[in-house]
Amino acid sequence: MWLFELFTWLALLCQRVQEGLVSSTSNEHVMSKDDDSLVTVADWSVQAIVSWMLSESLSNQKVSIVAEEDVQTLSKSDSVGLLTAVVNTVNECLAEAPKYGLQSPKKALGTSQILEAISQCNSTGGRKGRHWVLDPVDGTLGFVRGDQYAVALALIEEGKIVIGVLGCPNYPRKKEWLSHHHSSQTMPKMSDTSETWEKGCVMYAQRGSGEAWMQPLIHGNKKHTWSNSAQRVQVSSIDDPALTTFCEPVERANTNHSFSAGVAHSMGFKKQPLRVHSMVKYAAIARGDAEIFMKFAQSGYKEKIWDHAAGVIIVEEAGGVVTDVWRPPPGLLKGFVLRRS
Ligand SMILES: *[C@@H]1O[C@H](CO)[C@@H](O)[C@H](O)[C@H]1NC(C)=O
Numbered sequence: 001m002w003l004f005e006l007f008t009w010l011a012l013l014c015q016r017v018q019e020g021l022v023s024s025t026s027n028e029h030v031m032s033k034d035d036d037s038l039v040t041v042a043d044w045s046v047q048a049i050v051s052w053m054l055s056e057s058l059s060n061q062k063v064s065i066v067a068e069e070d071v072q073t074l075s076k077s078d079s080v081g082l083l084t085a086v087v088n089t090v091n092e093c094l095a096e097a098p099k100y101g102l103q104s105p106k107k108a109l110g111t112s113q114i115l116e117a118i119s120q121c122n123s124t125g126g127r128k129g130r131h132w133v134l135d136p137v138d139g140t141l142g143f144v145r146g147d148q149y150a151v152a153l154a155l156i157e158e159g160k161i162v163i164g165v166l167g168c169p170n171y172p173r174k175k176e177w178l179s180h181h182h183s184s185q186t187m188p189k190m191s192d193t194s195e196t197w198e199k200g201c202v203m204y205a206q207r208g209s210g211e212a213w214m215q216p217l218i219h220g221n222k223k224h225t226w227s228n229s230a231q232r233v234q235v236s237s238i239d240d241p242a243l244t245t246f247c248e249p250v251e252r253a254n255t256n257h258s259f260s261a262g263v264a265h266s267m268g269f270k271k272q273p274l275r276v277h278s279m280v281k282y283a284a285i286a287r288g289d290a291e292i293f294m295k296f297a298q299s300g301y302k303e304k305i306w307d308h309a310a311g312v313i314i315v316e317e318a319g320g321v322v323t324d325v326w327r328p329p330p331g332l333l334k335g336f337v338l339r340r341s
C-alpha cells in the first residue's frame with residue numbers, strides 16, 4: 001500500500017523540519033494565521049506533497065482533497081522567505097521519493113506548481129462521492145514545542161471513512177515518554193551517530209479489515225531503503241478502572257479538564273490523565289497505550305473533519321469504539337474515544 005510508504009517518508013520529513021525548528025531560536029518559519037493558530041513550513045510542504053502525489057497516482061480520476069491550509073498566507077508578499085523554504089523543502093523531499101518506492105517528478109517543481117498543488121486542496125467534501133481529508137500537521141503547537149504532532153489523511157466514500165493513515169513522527173518507543181511535557185528535554189535526543197534510537201510510527205487501517213497496522217520509523221542509516229515491517233496493533237485489554245489511563249487534549253481551549261476529571265472520578269479512574277497534543281491520542285488508544293480518550297469542548301466548538309477522520313477508523317479497526325457523549329455504549333469499553341459534539 002503506497003500510502004504507508006508516503007507517510008513514512010512524510011513523517012521523516014516532518015522530523016527534519018521539526019529538528020531544524022527546535023534547534024534554532026529563529027521563528028521565521030512559524031506564522032500565526034488569522035484565527036491565531038500557527039502554521040509552519042511543514043504544514044504547506046506536506047500538503048503540497050500529498051496533493052501532488054495523489055494527483056499523480058490517481059491521474060485518471062478527479063481528486064477531491066479537503067485540507068487545512070490555504071495559500072493566502074503563503075502567497076502574501078511578506079512571505080517570500082517562507083515560500084522559498086517551502087519550495088526547497090518540497091523539492092528536497094520529492095528527490096528522495098524513489099527510496100520509498102514512490103515516484104518523483106522528472107524535474108524540480110516550480111513555485112507556481114507548488115502553490116497550485118496546495119490550492120487544489122480546496123474541496124468542501126460532502127456526503128456524496130470520494131474525498132481525501134488531510135491535516136498536513138495536526139497539533140502545530142506540539143510541533144513547534146518539539147512535542148507530539150501528527151500527519152493525518154483519510155479517504156471518505158459516500159460519507160463513510162474507508163482508509164486512515166496517521167503519521168506520528170515523535171511517538172516515543174516507550175509509552176512512558178508520551179506523558180512528558182516538553183519532551184525535547186526529557187526524551188533522549190537523537191544524535192547523528194546513533195543508529196539505534198527510534199521514535200515515530202505510521203499507523204494505517206482500512207474499513208472492514210478488522211486490522212490496524214503500525215510501521216515504526218527507522219533512523220540513522222542514510223543508505224536505508226524502506227521496507228514494510230508493519231505490526232498489527234490492538235486496543236488495550238485492560239478493563240479495570242483502577243488501571244485505566246485516559247488521555248485528553250493539552251490545551252484548555254480544546255477541552256474542559258475539570259469536567260473530564262469529574263467523569264474520571266465517577267468512573268473510578270485512579271491514574272493521572274495523559275495529556276497529549278494532536279491526533280497522537282487516537283494512536284495511543286489504537287496501540288493500547290491508553291484506554292480512553294475524552295474530549296469535552298465548549299458548546300459551539302466545531303471539530304474539523306481532518307482532525308478526526310483518520311483517527312476514527314484506526315481506533316475502530318484496532319477494536320475500539322468512537323462515539324459522542326450522547327450515545328455512549330453500555331458499560332466501560334476498551335479503546336474508547338468519547339467526545340462532546
Ligand atoms: C479550487 O482550486 C482550483 C484551482 O486549483 C479551482 O480551479 C477551483 O475552482 C477551486 N474550487 C473551489 C471550490 O474553490
Ligand SMILES: *[C@@H]1O[C@H](CO)[C@@H](O)[C@H](O)[C@H]1NC(C)=O
Pocket residue numbers: 256257258259262298
Ligand atoms: C468545566 O466543567 C466544570 C465542571 O463540570 C464546570 O463547572 C465549568 O463550568 C466548565 N467550564 C466551562 C468553560 O464550560
